[in-house]
Amino acid sequence: QVQLVESGGGLVQPGGSLTLSCVASESIFSFNTMGWYRQAPGQQRELVAVYPRWGSRNYADSVKGRFLISRDNAKNMVTLQMNSLKPEDTAVYYCKADRASDDYWGQGTQVTVSS
Numbered sequence: 001q002v003q004l005v006e007s008g009g010g011l012v013q014p015g016g017s018l019t020l021s022c023v024a025s026e027s028i029f030s031f032n033t034m035g036w037y038r039q040a041p042g043q044q045r046e047l048v049a050v051y052p053r054w055g056s057r058n059y060a061d062s063v064k065g066r067f068l069i070s071r072d073n074a075k076n077m078v079t080l081q082m083n084s085l086k087p088e089d090t091a092v093y094y095c096k097a098d099r100a101s102d103d104y105w106g107q108g109t110q111v112t113v114s115s
Helices: none
Strands: 004-007 010-012 018-024 033-039 046-052 067-072 077-082 091-099 102-105 109-113
Touching: 004 091, 018 033, 018 091, 018 109, 033 067, 033 077, 046 067, 046 077
Parallel strands: 010 109
Antiparallel strands: 004 018, 018 077, 033 046, 033 091, 067 077, 091 102, 091 109
16 A cells, blocks of 8 residues: 655745655655645645656646745655745645556645744
């Protein structure tokens, strides 16, 4: 069973930065795509950023230029560097990995942007 463990969430002031990490229980080379999603209270889960094994990184329009998704293959890790955070970025952030017909999700980490 694939496990994804997120960390790095917390409370940050508007304009601040946070870096989220997601460590997989196996090599991330085995996944077609790894990405970050978020879900705010009362809202649907939405894509934030994805990093295909082959191809370019993609971002939601709302985070372009502020967030950066990276892969560290040696550590089986995907990170999300978040800069210039806004209150509307407040959500639970989830790591996702997929291959073939299977999707795997982490347990989520809370990010709260507030003064």
